[in-house]
Amino acid sequence: MQEPWWKNAIGYQVYPRSFKDSNGDGIGDIKGIIEKLPYLKSLGIDFIWLNPIYKSPNVDNGYDISDYEGIQPEFGTMSDFDELLKQAHSNGIKIILDLVVNHTSDQHPWFIQSKKSKDNPYRDYYMWADATPDKMPNDWTSFSGNSTWTYDETTKQAFFHVFAPQQPDLNWRNPKMRKEIYKMIRWWLDLGIDGFRMDAISHIQKEPWDYDPKDDPWSAFMNVKGIDNYMSEMRDIFDQYNIMTVGEASGVTSKQAPDWTDPNKKGYVNMIFELEHNVRAGEPGKERIDVLGMKKVLSRWQKDQETSGWNALYFENHDNPRINTILGNETTKSATAIAMSYFFLKGTPFIYQGQELGMTNYPFTSIDQVDDDESKLRYNDLLKKGKDPIQVLNEITHWTRDHSRTPMQWTNDSKAGFTTGSPWMKVNPNTATINVAVEEDDKASVLNFYRRMIEFRKSELTFINGSYIPIFEDDKDVFAYIRKYGQKEFVIITNLSKNVRKMKLPDQLLDKNWNLKLSNNKISELKDELELAPFDGMVFEKE
Ligand code: TEU
Ligand code: CA
Incomplete structure (x- = not known):
């Protein structure tokens, strides 16, 4: 059977506001994306997920929509979008849009x-x-x-409203409302887009108002009974098109996931973004992601969807800090080890703009530098609860969604080659060294590593169909696994820590010859005793 196209595809998330400004107003736009299509093609990606481009008062950067079928004027016009779609398609790149239907803007x-x-x-x-x-x-x-x-x-x-008051929730119990949403969905699909990322989709159904959430404050609107009807109705539309869909579905457990993503089951969507492994709201002091905890979550999702269903793989998006800061140590080495650690799991990998450069968090020092509405709401809420202002600032600036929303770093210019005007959001000063132009010319850059990794990933079907076998499962630093299909076998080993680690290979890797396929370090052989330097990462193939 022919596999659907999205199983061997690499996604790239573009946050339009911060990607590329074409007219000097400091705000990224659709023409800017068109300008950078050759760059995306050279990276080797297959589809773009665009964050919302619809008309919006912009309280939540486009996630508050006032017109589903109109383009945000700052981003351009519908004919710009048509042009983007046309040019992307002629470059072999598909486009999926954000579908935000849990709520609208209060200005809708x-x-x-x-x-x-x-x-x-x-x-x-x-x-x-x-x-x-x-x-x-x-x-x-x-x-x-x-x-x-x-x-x-x-x-x-x-x-x-489950989000800000300017984002009132739609009433999905109302069939008339649903009909209008479905009409809109068809309108975009008929225009020729290639699918949707479905925003906050697990929240569209709510418990009755007298439900008591007890100690789980959000359980009243997380994958609540009755959501099935709405998801099936949407699936029946999606099934009529050759598209891909990915649901942002927090609250759907790994056990429930196959039901959502397996076409032989309910198959509402092709894959879902789980939010479990990506713990955003860290407590102060716990700045780094806990590798062991993260591995356990990822492994569980791999296992629970191994024979039924499909995963969406990601580390970064517009809601999370930069992975090279919160998991890595802001080096080329850590950026590339992290990349290898998730890219060969079973599922469709997504890259967030700038991740392929090793972009880092922004050094925020005051709340005035923060733009994100959610961060400001939380900041004020914590102050009101009487928490220490310095501690609150620390917490917010460590985790604010703004880290991922600073302009894409194209050049070493102080405006990062993002705009000729005044950028809507501060440029990270490290654009001096972390940027596309510099990395293009450097064979050992994060960017060129991503290129090689993408090409390799797509050349090897074992990464689609192969089984997932974790090794060093209880290790707190090293994330490693085998992918196996028939006679073919690959092993991925990454040290996600600053520690030097001496590892004894497990039996299942011994007595075989292994050829190095991808690496960010000097190790060339897989020996029985392996000494891993900080953030070493490599992929071997069995001979
Ligand atoms: O994020 C939604 C989101 O993260 C929640 O669905 C999540 O379940 C919750 O925070 C619990 O962890 C999306 C967008 O990605 C975000 O940028 C928007 O602000 C939000 O929806 C509202 O549209
Ligand atoms: Ca602009």
Whole structure:
């Protein structure tokens, strides 16, 4: 059977606002992406996931949509988008868009109507309940730490939102609302896009308002019973197109995942982004990702979807700090070891813009430098709870989503070659050394390593179908595994730490000859006793 195209594809996530500015207003745009298609082609990626490009008041950088079928003017026009799609396709690159249907902007015409009166035809497009200014319908907590309810004076009721108050949740129980969303979905698919990344999709169903979340404050809207109906309806549309879909589905467990991603089961989507391995909200003091914990989560997802379903593989996205800072030590060495550690797992790998350069966190020193709405909400909330301001600042600046949203570093210019104007978000000063131009010319750069790694990954079908066998499973520094299919066998070994590690190879690797395929260090043979320097990484193939 022919495998679907997305199984041997590499994804690249573009955050349009920060990718490339073509007209000097300091904001990245669609024409900027078109300009950089040759770069993306040279990297070897197969599809782009674009963060929201729709009309939006921009409270949550495009995740608050006021017109699903209009392009954000700062980003360009619909004809720019058509051009992007055309040129991407002629370069062999597919485009998937963000589908944000858990909520809209409070400036969406539906919500403006809905707010007007209790009998407005759009009232039930959203969720309203009786309240007073100081008594909300229940005491559920939203993702930003505040109430999920905002009181509205006009009708003396409150509306429901799991994110910011400017992002009211759509009422998926309303079939009329769903019909309009499905029409919009078809509209984009008919335009020829290649699929969707479905934002916050596991939250579209909520428990009844009298549900008690107990000690799990978000359980009231995480993969709640009844979501099946809506997901199946969308699947039935997707099935009519040759596209790929990836659901951002926190709350769907690894055991439940095959149900979501296996076409022989419910198969709502082709793959899901799990959020378990990528722990964003670290406590102060716990700055580094715990390698052992992360390995356990990733291994569990590999196993639970080994024979049924499919994984989406990623370390970075626009919601997380830079992996080369929180897992690596901001070196070429760590960036490349980290890359190898996840790229050969079973699933479709995603790269977030700048990750392929080894970009790092931004050195924030004050809350005024922070743009992210979620970070500011949390900052104020923690201050209100009486926490120490310095500690709060530390926590927020360590984890703010802004780290990943600083401009893409194209050159060593102070504006990173991102814009000729004043960039909307500060450029990381290390663009002096970490940038595309410098790395193009350096054979040993992170960028050129990614190129080799992508080419190799795609040339070897074992990485699609092979089984996953973890080794050194309980080791706190070394992430290593075997991929095996028939006679073919590969072993991936990465030291994700600053420690020198002496490893004794497990029996299953002994008495075989191993050829080096990819490496970021001087080791050329797989010996029975292996000494790994900090952030060594390599891939061997059995002879
Ligand atoms: O993020 C949503 C998201 O991270 C939640 O779904 C998650 O389940 C929750 O925080 C618990 O960990 C997406 C986008 O990626 C983000 O940028 C948006 O701000 C958000 O949705 C709202 O649209
Ligand atoms: Ca611009």
